[in-house]
Amino acid sequence: MFRVNTVGRFIRVSPYTVLSLKALCVRQQHTSSESADGYYGSLYPGHIPTTVLQKALLAVGSGVAALQNPYRHDMVAVLGETTGYPALIQLRNRMRDDPEGDIILTERPRIRLSTLDLNKMASLPDGSFGREYLRFLDDNKVTPDSRADVKFVDDEELAYVMQRYREVHDLLHTILGMPTNMLGEVAVKWFEAAQTGLPMCVLGATLGPLRLSSSRLGALFSSLGPWALQNGRGARCVLSIFYERRWEQSLEDLRGELGIQPPPLLGRASP
Known part of the structure; x- marks a missing residue:
């Protein structure tokens, strides 16, 4: 209750x-x-x-x-x-205006264990996007299959946009260098709120800090938060990247292509 x-x-x-x-x-x-x-x-x-x-x-x-x-x-x-219908329309339009995003809307790729070649990703060199994503999954004991299918969006294309956002979330953790603890989740939500405008992300970014300790709250407002907001506003639409074709790309190069600055050292070191 x-x-x-x-x-x-x-x-x-x-x-x-x-x-x-x-x-x-x-x-x-x-x-x-x-x-x-x-x-x-x-x-x-x-x-x-x-x-x-x-x-x-x-x-x-x-x-x-x-x-x-x-x-x-x-x-x-x-x-x-x-709650996300208006924001999903804006995201869909941004994807349509991006050549790579338009291909994604046409081909509708899914990020699931059944679509990933885990052996190949494990053989990639350290620093490659695919290897670092696989390391993120292993270190945090998470799986892309935990992302539920969309049910309540009353538009087939917008439902896919929401599904893509949901399945890209863990990739963003990898790109942003954020762990899955509360501080890392709040930092990612600040990025996503600025990037997507989804009310769910805005709510999480607003209320998430209430669950942080004073030391982590200081880290958020002094370093991680401003970095996340600035990069969320300035980055290329993160839904318009065909990540499944970028596993061999270096994480550093992918960040540069998206226009995302490396995370503050505190974000990497935070437990």
């Missing part, structure tokens, strides 16, 4: 509220006609059509759950999908 303080009063929000809302949407999943209230049928595999009201309820419920536990990636995902 969660308690949210709103104007001096506490509202109890059960974690099962979000699950109930999801179940409501699933019951409607097989409806294929458009109704007067703007409800649409499935647009892609796994799509769960929702009305504006349902999206609002899902956004509130998932937002509360994500605030309670930032590592609830399922709730963070729902929040991003139900």
Whole structure:
């Protein structure tokens, strides 16, 4: 049971509220006609059509759950999908205006264990993008398969843009040189907020510092934060890089191509 303080009063929000809302949407999943209230049928595999009201309820419920536990990636995902439509349009347009990004929108590559040649990546030299990404996965005990499929975006192309953002997140950790601890996650969220404008990223960048210790908060505001914001605003659209064709490229060269400065030393050394 969660308690949210709103104007001096506490509202109890059960974690099962979000699950109930999801179940409501699933019951409607097989409806294929458009109704007067703007409800649409499935647009892609796994799509769960929702009305504006349902999206609002899902956004509130998932937002509360994500605030309670930032590592609830399922709730963070729902929040991003139900609030990100305008930002996704802007990201899609940026990808279309970039020759490499346009190819990505056409070919729709996915970053999954089934699409990665792990043996080849392990044989690449230190400093190459593919080798450093594989090292990031190993060191942090994470896998690209942990990224959930998009369900609540009511546009097939925009759903892919959200999926691409989601699967590129760990690549950004590698490019930015950030670990998966809270300080590293907040620094990446500051970069992503400036780069994408997604409300989910802005919320994470705003509220994430509340969970940092005083020493890490000082590091964020004095060094990592300004670096992340500056590079997020100035970098090439990170969704417009066909990373699957860049494994052999050096990480240093890829950063230069994106217009991303190397991370502050504190960001690398922070536990």
